[in-house]
Amino acid sequence: MTAICVLSTFVGANLQAKETKTKKVSNTNSSNKNSATKKSSTTTHNTGIYSISSKNTSPLLETKMAELKQRHAKIMASGSAQEKRKVNIEKKLLTSYSKWKGTKYKLGGDSKEGIDCSALTRRVYRETFNQELPRVSTQQIKKGPRVAGKDLKSGDIMYFRPDNRIDHTAVYVGNSIFINASSSKGVVVSSLKSPYWRKYFKYGVRAHKA
Secondary structure, three states: HHHHHHHHHHHHHHHHHHHHHHHHHHHHHHHHHEEEEEHHOOOOOOOOOOOOOOOOOOHHHHHHHHHHHHHHHHHHHOOOOOHHHHHHHHHHHHHHHHHEEEEEEEOOEEEEOEHHHHHHHHHHHHHHOOOOOOOOHHOOOOOEEEHHHHOOOOOOOEEEOOOOOOOOOEEEEEEOOEEEEOOOOOEEEOOOOOHHHHHHHEEEEOOOOO
């Protein structure tokens, strides 16, 4: 009888251990699945003119672009005429960006083979506002009044001056996002919320009349 009890206890303990292990694995898988589901449900896919280059994607950019996309949809559904005009400008800017997205950076370049920051700014202005800008950054930033970061408006030229580097210009879209010819990543969208760009941003220039 003692032997049978010991055996029963041993078998029971093994079954309990296996059940506990199985439950733990099941809970872990369930937790991972729930986590993945939660992550998926909070991420908005940015496609079309709202898509972000794979070379430059980040949670910050994905969030800011998703917010911009959602705001556009809301305004176009029930916004005022003035709000819709602003959205149309932002969409034109993003359409211009989508044409140049991924183009490699080339100092002095002004084509799909390679483009630099001031050439991109000029191209975006030409395609969005039908307006010609000077070719170089130092002349572009003289084409309108200066505006502070908190007052940036869609289409404003953004002026940056990284340490020991040449002047850099970009075009502001909205919700901290701007169109940028990065020397390391080519034509991308970036965010002024990024510590790097926030550090080197000097001021905006309102060169358009939209």
